[in-house]
Amino acid sequence: MKLSERTALAPSTDLDSLDLLDPRLYGSGDPHAIWTTLRERAPVHLRSLPDGRRFWSVTRYHDVREVLRDHTRFTSSRGTLLSVLGGRDPAGGKMMAASDPPVHTMLHEPIARLLSRRALEPFVPKVRQVAHRLLERLADGPRDLAELAAGFPMAFTGTLMGIPEQDWARLTVLTTTAIAPEDPDFRLGNRLNTLATAHHELFSYFSRRARRASREDGLIGALLGVEVGGRGLRHDELVYNCYSLLLGANVTTPHAVTQTVLAFIENPGEYRKVVDDPGLVSGAVEEGLRWSSPANHFLRHAAQDTTLRGRQVREGDAVVTWLGSANRDEEVFSEPFRFDVTRSPNPHVAFGFGPHHCVGAALARMALNALFAEIAGSVERFDLAGPVEHLASDFAAGIKHMPVVTKLRTT
Numbered sequence: 001m002k003l004s005e006r007t008a009l010a011p012s013t014d015l016d017s018l019d020l021l022d023p024r025l026y027g028s029g030d031p032h033a034i035w036t037t038l039r040e041r042a043p044v045h046l047r048s049l050p051d052g053r054r055f056w057s058v059t060r061y062h063d064v065r066e067v068l069r070d071h072t073r074f075t076s077s078r079g080t081l082l083s084v085l086g087g088r089d090p091a092g093g094k095m096m097a098a099s100d101p102p103v104h105t106m107l108h109e110p111i112a113r114l115l116s117r118r119a120l121e122p123f124v125p126k127v128r129q130v131a132h133r134l135l136e137r138l139a140d141g142p143r144d145l146a147e148l149a150a151g152f153p154m155a156f157t158g159t160l161m162g163i164p165e166q167d168w169a170r171l172t173v174l175t176t177t178a179i180a181p182e183d184p185d186f187r188l189g190n191r192l193n194t195l196a197t198a199h200h201e202l203f204s205y206f207s208r209r210a211r212r213a214s215r216e217d218g219l220i221g222a223l224l225g226v227e228v229g230g231r232g233l234r235h236d237e238l239v240y241n242c243y244s245l246l247l248g249a250n251v252t253t254p255h256a257v258t259q260t261v262l263a264f265i266e267n268p269g270e271y272r273k274v275v276d277d278p279g280l281v282s283g284a285v286e287e288g289l290r291w292s293s294p295a296n297h298f299l300r301h302a303a304q305d306t307t308l309r310g311r312q313v314r315e316g317d318a319v320v321t322w323l324g325s326a327n328r329d330e331e332v333f334s335e336p337f338r339f340d341v342t343r344s345p346n347p348h349v350a351f352g353f354g355p356h357h358c359v360g361a362a363l364a365r366m367a368l369n370a371l372f373a374e375i376a377g378s379v380e381r382f383d384l385a386g387p388v389e390h391l392a393s394d395f396a397a398g399i400k401h402m403p404v405v406t407k408l409r410t411t
Contacts, residue, residue: 015037015038015041015042015045016047018037020034020057020320021049021082021085021394023180023182023183023393023394024182024392025394026296026394026397027183027389027390027391027392027393028390031322032324032325032328035322035325035328036325036328038057038059038325039059039328039329039330043058043063044056044058044060044308044309044310044311052086053085054317055082055085055299055318055320056311056313056319056320057320057322058320058322059322059326059329060325060326060329061327061329061331061332062331062332063309063321064321064349064353065326065349065353066308067308067321068349068353068356069353071101071104071354071355072304073302073303073304073306074300074302074303074319075100075300075301075303076092076098076100076356077093077098077100078092078098078301079091079092079098079301080097080098080299081298081299082297082394083195083395084299085299085318086318094236094237094241095107095237095240095241095243095244096244096359097244097248097356098244101355103228104355104356105355106227106228107223107226107228108355110222110223110225110226111219111223112359113222114218114222115160115359115360115362115363117366120362120366123156126156126159127156127366127367127370128370128374130152130367131152131371134148134152134371135375135379135408138404138406139406141405142386142403142404143403143406144403144404145258145261146389146398146399146400146401146402147401149253149254149255149258150172150250150254151168151169151254152253152367153253153254153364154168154171154172154249156363156367157245157246157360157363158171160218160219160363161220161245161246162213162217162218163246167205171202171205171250172250174198174201174202175198175250176250176391176396176398177194177198178198178202179247179251179396180392180393180395180398181194181198182194182392183391183392183393184392185400202243202246203240206238206239206242207235207239209242210224210238210239210242211235219245220238223241224238245359245360248358248360249360249363249364251294251295251398252295252358253294253368254398255292255294255396255397255398255399256285256288256292256368257368258398258399259288259292259294259397259398259399260284260287260288260291260292260368261382261402261404262388262399262402263288263291263292263339264382265381265382265383265384265404267339268381270284270340270341271381273341273342274341278376280341280342281369281373281376283341283342283344283346284341284376285365285368285372286346286348287339287343288368288372289368290327290333290343290348291327293323293324293327293348293397294350294397295352295395295396295397296322296323296324296394296395296397297322297323297324297394297395298323298356299318299319299320299321300318300320300321301317301318302314302315302316302317302319323349323350324397327349327350377409378408379407380407380408380410381407382404382405382406382407383404383407384404385404385405386403387401388401389401389402
């Protein structure tokens with residue numbers, strides 16, 4: 001989606017005409033104009049669709065955190081993405097992302113231990129090597145940063161999951177296809193066929209990997225040791241959670257990279273601050289995460305009749321938290337449409353909030369800090385070498401093509 005330093009209100013005054021389900025909005029439009037309108041006029045807004053489905057849009061920061069925090073009122077077990085609106089996710093109650101405590105806790109804890117900052121320390125040199133190789137490739141003439149960044153997380157997430165390097169490129173394409181089934185670059189016929197094809201190949205792949213895995217095999221091995229209700233994970237539960245871990249890595253980190261570099265191109269003064277003071281790298285990463293908000297939304301369903309900002313939400317209602325909107329909330333972030341590497345505090349919700357705060361957040365932060373430390377130490381500037389093309393996806397706020405020329409520092 002397009003990110004600007006000032007987004008006006010949506011041109012339409014009819015809130016029901018503001019279509020947040022249209023993937024084209026994210027590929028070529030500006031959802032921030034809609035979110036800004038909703039924050040000001042209807043921060044908890046019910047949208048009814050012609051086919052009878054309906055969902056609440058939650059756009060204010062504190063309301064988003066309330067929904068994501070309280071699993072007793074807002075459940076994840078029916079699915080967490082708008083792609084399942086009106087139905088039920090078959091992975092509900094089986095996959096970490098689509099479950100509530102205590103099942104979620106049992107799945108989360110062993111993975112969280114393997115992905116803690118302390119556990120990841122030995123991987124820091126590896127991530128730095130990957131970041132250095134990415135920069136070397138960028139320096140070789142005009143290159144598509146989005147295509148290179150797409151493979152960045154596989155180099156460490158794939159390693160942690162025991163995935164052979166020869167499979168990384170195909171899995172990267174499949175995970176993007178799964179979250180952008182209507183993007184012209186990834187669509188295979190219609191939307192349903194695209195999803196079915198991508199899911200079938202991904203699930204088949206992890207089914208084979210799971211059957212050959214042992215408890216020593218990193219993240220997949222950790223899942224083999226998980227017990228839920230006194231039993232180990234069934235095969236389908238293991239496959240769903242492998243898929244979820246890979247999806248989480250591949251649809252967030254690359255887009256934080258490209259959106260942050262684009263912000264540096266558009267705000268050269270902010271990039272110069274980071275070059276002059278490497279101590280600002282961490283702050284630049286956090287601002288890049290807030291600015292890009294790679295995960296657009298998370299879906300919940302009301303587990304009981306409840307109220308949210310005075311609105312009556314019925315049991316079973318779909319409730320969509322828009323993270324990109326929460327991270328531009330004027331009540332929390334001063335000048336939210338300004339990219340500021342010195343922003344502090346910066347309590348963004350790019351990784352979600354509450355029990356479902358991203359289990360891979362420490363890994364993503366480590367990778368992004370390593371990459372942007374390399375960039376700040378080596379790159380004089382980036383220049384666009386062609387048009388920026390955004391991903392048509394209501395879930396991932398991503399860039400699929402961004403050709404750049406990279407000028408390295410000579411001293």
